[in-house]
Amino acid sequence: MTDAADLVAHAHDTRIVVVGGGVAGLVAALECAKVGMQVTVLEASDRLGGVVRSAEVDGVSVDVGAESFATRGGTVAALVTELGLQHAIVAPDAAGAWVAGLPGGAAAPLPAGGILGIPANPFSDDVRRVIGWRGAWRAYLDRLRPPLTIGHERSLGALVRRRMGQAVLDRLVAPVTTGVYSARPDDIDVDLAAPGLNNALTRTGSLQGAVAQLRGGRAVVPGQAVQGLDGGMTRLVDALVERLTDLGVELRVGAPAREIVRDGDAWAVVVDPATGDGSPAAPAAADSATPAPGDRVPAHAVIVATPEAQARHLLAPVSSLDPGSVTAPVVEIVTLVVDAPELDVAPRGTGVLTVPGSHTAKALTHATAKWQWLREATPHHILRVSFGAQGEAPATEALDDDAAAALALSEAAALLGVPLQPSQLRASHRERYVQSQPAAVIGRAAVSAAGRAAVHAVPGLAVVGAWLSGTGLAQVVPDAIAEAERVRREALWGGSVAAD
Ligand SMILES: Cc1cc2nc3c(=O)[nH]c(=O)nc-3n(C[C@H](O)[C@H](O)[C@H](O)COP(=O)(O)OP(=O)(O)OC[C@H]3O[C@@H](n4cnc5c(N)ncnc54)[C@H](O)[C@@H]3O)c2cc1C
Known part of the structure; x- marks a missing residue:
């Protein structure tokens, strides 16, 4: 394949299926669609974006998952710019965060530097x-x-x-x-x-x-230099979806992939019929030699962009990836809208981290103190209270939504040092996440390397997502770009996933 016109034609004949429509999957899809490949994204749930999601709480659209991105490396900002959203990039308020749970129940600003x-x-x-x-x-x-x-x-x-x-x-x-x-x-x-x-x-x-x-010298402060988007991080997802649609990418929601099967020299992804909540309609076929019912989507290459447990489930039968058992922290974010003028002065800056063991909540973000656009969107205060960490189930886990909101409100009062009565709570929203293990956890780099090696050994299979790259958009985005580039090279020059 030497001629440019042939390459273009070859790209157009190459079918890529991306399993998982979080940011990793959408970015990988974009990179493949840019060179003219035929791309289908299969998303199990009823919406794209994965952990980047918003909800309307008390009439305001608020990020209820990721709410910012680390500026490290510049790749997220570059993506935002490529999608025409550069004017929407905003910096958080400079007030900074506090730490609570000091002796005597005290709190203090987190030292700078x-x-x-x-x-x-x-x-x-x-x-x-x-x-x-x-x-x-x-x-x-x-x-x-x-x-x-x-x-x-x-x-x-x-x-x-x-x-x-x-x-x-x-x-x-x-x-x-x-x-x-x-x-x-x-x-x-x-x-x-x-x-x-x-x-x-x-x-x-x-x-x-x-x-x-x-x-x-050069400040190395992982995770501290962040930016957001005016209007919320889901604007990134909206812009990705718009660009993908322009490029002719097929975006299927309510389409959970059940298994990946060989289809001659290529692959097919078996999709369960939608159930509306993203869960498979029927249990996976135990014997992959038996044709599974469900829609089969053909692919020269499959990019798996799901969280770890689902990725291992899909890829282990077709690669040497260990199906393994996955332990990942469960976190719950309770978003509260409160009518509390006493919070106008942002008593604890943009939010509060806690000394482990001192509070039931793990952290609090005073979202309206942190983001000016949010402050302008509501006269009330928006607080995000997080529960749960590695090895510690969220204290809200067994509670119903009302009880979880009540616990979040009392934790918010303790963390902010301001009494907050139930009558001040206007609305709440609760979201549960299984978080990927951070890349910086000891042993995680070896797990990632082994996972990648097992998948890369099989022509036509690829894998992206926070479980391999590490959590955070600044890790997920460049990793998805790099993996999509590997798929493009393999498909267009390597021949192993090439179109027939
Ligand atoms: C509460 C929380 C707050 C965070 N805040 C920030 C932040 O402020 N800044 C930051 O940079 N990072 C943040 N992160 C981390 C960041 O959001 C994630 O690392 C990143 O969004 C992960 O993207 P992903 O595409 O790898 O996975 P996901 O977003 O989890 O997407 C995976 C997708 O795969 C789908 N899927 C699963 N199984 C199947 C299947 N069988 N078939 C089809 N689809 C399937 C899922 O429904 C999901 O949509 C946060 C994470 C959490 C949990």
Whole structure:
């Protein structure tokens, strides 16, 4: 295949099926459709966007899943720009977040200038306010301690505990990792969550010196520099859907893929009839040799873009991917609209992270304090209260919606330090998510590498999504672009998934 016209014709004859219509699947679909491939997206639920979703609460359309994107790498902003939405990019309010659950039930602003909560100077006023004098002196020992194992500590929790003590770990680092990654510091891989920190520690001889050095030069603060979209993150999904439609992509919702089967040299995806709620209408056929009932969608290449459990279920029978059992944190987000003028002053900035164990809620976002567009959309206050983390089921799990809203309201009052009565609650919305494990969790990189290798070994199969790339749009988007590029290359030049 050398001639450009032949390549174009070849692309047009290549059928791609993307299973899963979250951002990963939509971006992969876009990359394939751009070169003229025939693309079908199969989405199990009744709407596209996956975790990026909104709901109307008290007459306002609010993000009830992802509400921002990390600016790291610039790929999400580039996508937003490619879709013509660059004018809608907005920065959050600069007030910053607080940490609650300090001794005596106190709360304080999260100190600026740290990395994953690790401070550069334990004696600075904002840090001492959180960890106290005792914590500050203990953290200072980091400078005096012989650097016995420097450069070799893998666990963030172990590193911080050993060098700077329990107060820094519990009150500064754990709230950040739990709030941002839904994971305990002990489970976080330093090299992945804070690249360069271990090396800087070797150079400077202390952890605080390492933070100061990294912050002094190019700031490396994973997960902190974020932007949003005026009107909410679902505008990204709307724009993707519009572009995909323009490119002739077939977008099927209520179309859960049940299995992937061989179809001669190519593939077919078997789709269950829609049930309206996205769940399969019938159990999967136990024996894949028996033709399963349901719609068969032919494909030269299949890109699986579902969460991990579904991806393993679909791909294990056709690759060496381990069907494995998947443990992933369940989180619930309860969005509250409250009539509370006392919140006009944004008493806890843009939101609150918690010292693990101090509150039933994991974190709170004061959405109307964080986003100006939302403030302009309602005279009331919008609060997002999150429950659940790795190894800890959400406290709302067994509650009905009203009881979950009541618990979220009382947690919000505690976290914001402002009494909130049930009569002040105008409306609420509750959403449950099974979150992917963050890429920075120890051992996760090996799981991802093994997963990719197993799928890539089979021509015509590809896989994208947060379970491989790590959670967060800044991880998911570039990964989906890269995997779609692999599919395009394989289809157009490699021959293995090429159209006949
Ligand atoms: C509560 C919450 C808040 C978050 N906030 C942020 C944030 O503010 N900023 C940020 O950058 N990231 C955030 N994230 C992370 C980010 O939203 C996700 O990493 C990202 O959206 C995942 O995209 P995805 O396409 O991989 O998966 P998903 O969005 O989960 O999409 C997968 C899709 O596959 C579909 N599917 C499943 N099985 C099948 C099947 N058999 N057939 C067809 N379709 C199927 C699902 O219905 C779903 O639509 C948040 C995550 C959560 C849970």
